[in-house]
Amino acid sequence: MRNIQKKVITTETEEIVSYQCDNCGSVIPITDTIPAPGLLIVQLHGGWQMYFDSSSSVSCDFCEVCADKLLAAFPAIKKAIGEAD
Numbered sequence: 385m386r387n388i389q390k391k392v393i394t395t396e397t398e399e400i401v402s403y404q405c406d407n408c409g410s411v412i413p414i415t416d417t418i419p420a421p422g423l424l425i426v427q428l429h430g431g432w433q434m435y436f437d438s439s440s441s442v443s444c445d446f447c448e449v450c451a452d453k454l455l456a457a458f459p460a461i462k463k464a465i466g467e468a469d
């Protein structure tokens with residue numbers, strides 16, 4: 385037989401409450417766990433023959449304005465096959 389007692393356990397967790405653009409510093413709010421539209425999250429992990437080694441990674445967050453400016457230097461973004469225009 386097991387005697388059971390209910391306990392309330394409080395744990396501390398971390399959650400993202402906002403993002404900050406790594407280019408201009410503007411704060412990008414989160415509403416109901418959804419970041420503002422236009423947030424660009426970049427996460428790169430290094431590897432063999434890459435610019436940085438496998439023990440390194442880079443993580444950057446950009447607001448919509450900065451993302452547009454940064455991506456403007458690249459050719460037009462193409463839609464995935466099967467997506468409507």
Ligand SMILES: [Zn+2]
Pocket residue numbers: 405406407408409410446447448449450451
């Ligand atoms: Zn920005």
